[in-house]
Amino acid sequence: MNQPELVIIGGGPAGLAAAIAARKAGVENLLVLEREDHLGGILNQCIHNGFGLHTFGEELTGPEYAARYIRQARELGIPCFTGTTVLDLGEDKTLTALSPERGLFQLKPRAVILAMGCRERPRGALNIPGFRPAGVYTAGTAQRLVNLEGKMPGRRVVILGSGDIGLIMARRMTLEGAKVEAVAELLPYSGGLRRNIVQCLEDFDIPLLLSHTVVEIHGQRRVTGVTLAQVENGRPIPGTEQYYPCDTLLLSCGLLPENELSRQAGVKLSPVTGGPLVSEELETNIPGVFAAGNVLHVHDLVDYVSQEAAAAGENAAAWLEKTAPAGELLPITAENGVRYTVPAALDRARTGPVTLRFRVDRPYKKRAVVLRADGQVVLRRVRPALAPGEMETFTLKPDQAGACRRAGTVTLSLEEVSP
Numbered sequence: 001m002n003q004p005e006l007v008i009i010g011g012g013p014a015g016l017a018a019a020i021a022a023r024k025a026g027v028e029n030l031l032v033l034e035r036e037d038h039l040g041g042i043l044n045q046c047i048h049n050g051f052g053l054h055t056f057g058e059e060l061t062g063p064e065y066a067a068r069y070i071r072q073a074r075e076l077g078i079p080c081f082t083g084t085t086v087l088d089l090g091e092d093k094t095l096t097a098l099s100p101e102r103g104l105f106q107l108k109p110r111a112v113i114l115a116m117g118c119r120e121r122p123r124g125a126l127n128i129p130g131f132r133p134a135g136v137y138t139a140g141t142a143q144r145l146v147n148l149e150g151k152m153p154g155r156r157v158v159i160l161g162s163g164d165i166g167l168i169m170a171r172r173m174t175l176e177g178a179k180v181e182a183v184a185e186l187l188p189y190s191g192g193l194r195r196n197i198v199q200c201l202e203d204f205d206i207p208l209l210l211s212h213t214v215v216e217i218h219g220q221r222r223v224t225g226v227t228l229a230q231v232e233n234g235r236p237i238p239g240t241e242q243y244y245p246c247d248t249l250l251l252s253c254g255l256l257p258e259n260e261l262s263r264q265a266g267v268k269l270s271p272v273t274g275g276p277l278v279s280e281e282l283e284t285n286i287p288g289v290f291a292a293g294n295v296l297h298v299h300d301l302v303d304y305v306s307q308e309a310a311a312a313g314e315n316a317a318a319w320l321e322k323t324a325p326a327g328e329l330l331p332i333t334a335e336n337g338v339r340y341t342v343p344a345a346l347d348r349a350r351t352g353p354v355t356l357r358f359r360v361d362r363p364y365k366k367r368a369v370v371l372r373a374d375g376q377v378v379l380r381r382v383r384p385a386l387a388p389g390e391m392e393t394f395t396l397k398p399d400q401a402g403a404c405r406r407a408g409t410v411t412l413s414l415e416e417v418s419p
């Protein structure tokens with residue numbers, strides 16, 4: 001097999017956008033490896049609309065959005081091996097992959113883009129007491145069963161967790177004829193987008209029970225009900241228990257970036273996002289290994305995944321050409337309500353604009369988001385509201401980015417706004 005210069009692991013929206021951008025930037029010899037039989041990643045099971053407003057100015061379904069990138073990749077003649085799982089990634093970028101067609105094989109590209117997406121937090125990680133009856137699914141598994149396999153997981157449903165997938169599945173199950181009794185959320189706020197709370201719950205009169213959790217799952221062979229209770233400081237409040245009869249419990253309790261391969265390779269991961277710590281070039285601590293999409297940090301909109309991944313593709317191309325040698329890295333400190341930033345560090349050798357993405361740690365009303373270089377304000381934006389479910393994005397102009405790159409310290413924080 002011809003050794004590719006660049007291998008992209010994952011053929012979801014991130015992997016495809018990265019491959020297309022790299023090819024357009026001149027990388028001829030590249031390869032996408034995808035473990036599923038089809039390209040498009042998780043979007044293939046997201047058949048509702050709402051994708052692509054930023055990128056295409058129209059509302060597409062997940063498969064339609066993915067199809068546009070798959071078509072472009074085909075038009076550009078980008079080779080994609082589907083049904084191919086990458087099993088191992090070494091520090092020297094040696095990849096071991098397996099497919100029924102090619103068996104076990106190794107590649108040694110000069111550069112790699114990690115685009116493996118994320119997975120759902122499973123029940124085992126949630127410590128819900130009770131038996132292990134049938135009828136407990138993650139929301140993503142239920143989405144796959146209903147949308148791809150045409151099977152209904154159940155008829156009477158309780159959902160734990162109000163992330164976007166849980167909200168979307170509340171609507172989907174209702175439209176398919178199931179009764180969704182309630183969506184329970186441990187936190188005092190939803191982790192999903194406001195538009196999804198309105199369109200998926202309020203429009204269908206599905207109750208959202210904030211500060212609630214499942215304290216017991218009933219049923220031995222099949223779920224017969226769950227007990228929900230109110231929660232304070234992370235603990236159920238005795239006496240608030242309420243029984244909900246149901247045959248299905250869907251879990252939508254967070255997404256985890258899929259970084260087993262990254263860890264094997266020695267990529268440094270952020271304890272906050274679970275994704276690689278990357279520079280402005282979206283390069284990890286291993287030179288020539290880049291990351292983008294949900295493997296890097298969980299995104300709210302796929303449009304941002306595509307933008308970020310396209311940048312990773314261009315940066316990988318520049319790295320292969322050695323047109324953009326990396327400079328000294330300057331970490332960005334996220335504080336006072338800002339959970340993290342991507343990138344986590346600026347590159348002193350770079351010029352030009354930089355896009356900063358971040359999330360806040362809880363909902364806030366009217367706060368200024370302030371970027372400081374050596375204590376001096378470089379950018380200040382007042383936001384009427386900020387929510388952890390919504391990713392925030394700033395693009396710093398070249399002069400603002402330059403002021404930061406020359407500084408000794410850079411911080412991003414929330415500050416009170418005087419009334």
Ligand SMILES: Cc1cc2nc3c(=O)[nH]c(=O)nc-3n(C[C@H](O)[C@H](O)[C@H](O)COP(=O)(O)OP(=O)(O)OC[C@H]3O[C@@H](n4cnc5c(N)ncnc54)[C@H](O)[C@@H]3O)c2cc1C
Binds near residue numbers: 116301
């Ligand atoms: C269950 C689920 C449902 C979602 N539903 C919605 C939704 O309804 N609306 C919405 O806006 N967003 C949704 N999202 C978010 C959505 O994932 C992102 O917007 C977007 O798909 C992320 O793109 P990605 O390419 O980073 O990841 P993905 O789309 O997850 O693509 C990653 C790809 O990498 C492949 N891969 C992983 N490991 C390997 C390996 N070792 N070897 C080879 N290939 C590998 C996977 O098979 C996959 O195709 C959902 C996410 C999940 C997990």
